[in-house]
Amino acid sequence: MARRKAGLGERHKKILKFLEKFQTENGYPPSIREIGENTNISSTSVVNYYLNQLEEMNFIERESNVSRGIRLVKTLEGNLVNAAQAITEMFSVPVIGRIVAGEPVPVPSSDFNYYDQETGIDIARSLLPPREKTSDLFALEVQGDSMIDAMVNDGDIVVMRPVSQANNGEMVAVWLADRDETTLKYFYLEDGHVRLQPANPQMKPIIIDNPAQVQVQGKVVLVIRRMEGA
Amino acid sequence: MARRKAGLGERHKKILKFLEKFQTENGYPPSIREIGENTNISSTSVVNYYLNQLEEMNFIERESNVSRGIRLVKTLEGNLVNAAQAITEMFSVPVIGRIVAGEPVPVPSSDFNYYDQETGIDIARSLLPPREKTSDLFALEVQGDSMIDAMVNDGDIVVMRPVSQANNGEMVAVWLADRDETTLKYFYLEDGHVRLQPANPQMKPIIIDNPAQVQVQGKVVLVIRRMEGA
DNA sequence: CTTGACATCGAACGTTTGTTCGTGTATGAT
């Protein structure tokens, strides 16, 4: 057969693809024999030969004399596999519904089992402050243009934590019963009244004299806007 | 010693924490002996005993007679470890600077080596359409209130792909030389002129008669807003 | 035509590794 050009040959690519697939599906790497079985390589020494080359080319790292001691460093697509991309570094938040102006936020009850949800949105842990807990979060999709003053578009995903009391400066979802309206605003309790400050600095705040009329339903921790057709 | 209440004992927790830590650091799970060595359990059968219990409680899954055949299902914090949280499912985009109204977008040159960047933002692959490539993306942090009409706040992270030509309906960063201004708008080329449509539906578009005056610098694929103090 | 590099392979070996067994202690229930 023709000599290998510098770079990946067919067998390299097959092995690399299999490594990614196996690790994704199983949560641990394959053995030398499993790699061979799935790439039509009948000899463990040939698999070893190719793994050594993938290591030289910085696609993987190997630990000597360790079973399944293969760590992906770079994918076939060229993306670095960051050590930070670990089990605890990404999590799913269930998208449990829509947020619209005319209805209260559908805050899940505390015993709601999110994990049955098929729809969720994946979030890198590093997008939240280290002290923020990742449990109990839920996400809502914005429907309509009613949250413009919060700088939030139709279709945006708002990730929230259920709270019933807010601290000053936090962006919260509040239900204003006398207006039949949910709104997203920065919350300030000052001099016995509530100031709900829009994110858009060109808009004026809502002043609520009776704080009891403000039902805080959740605190916004993240907003994600995906571009349609991007 | 006292009988175990239903739920996790001290040794369960130590083992679970070690599993998370080892997998994060090594890219593959530990062996029974490595678990024992790091949790002060001198016997492989005791480690086996506890792993079986963790499996019963749905924290892990095990493959019989497979070395390092342990798959984390749930972390100590209670988060599900999703199969989607795999090597290729999260990646980093370098945050290479700021986007401000008065300067062109600092589009990186095509041979820029992002991976040396220490600052990056982690993004779940699932936030982008499946056909969107993850290479070549870069991120900018918005500085100032000048992108309000794009519904983008000071401090938001805008993830972009360098392009010099846009398709209709895509949100792009364009540099308007005659105005000395960068703006984020939805791009439409129609009847020989360019319509730059703000994201805020209450604002009017910019009409540019001479399309040559519109320098498309990048296409927005994602916007992320983290809440300060969240 | 010869040589060296690369690729391929089976076999053997020793180490790594998980499972099983038997034993002992402590505790709560009867």
Add this chain to the structure above:
DNA sequence: ATCATACACGAACAAACGTTCGATGTCAAG
């Protein structure tokens, strides 16, 4: 006091596993 269960442990064993060796084939360069 007895029994059942949980917890703890060392030892032994066999299978899983990675590495090494020697052999063979192909191809490009000289």
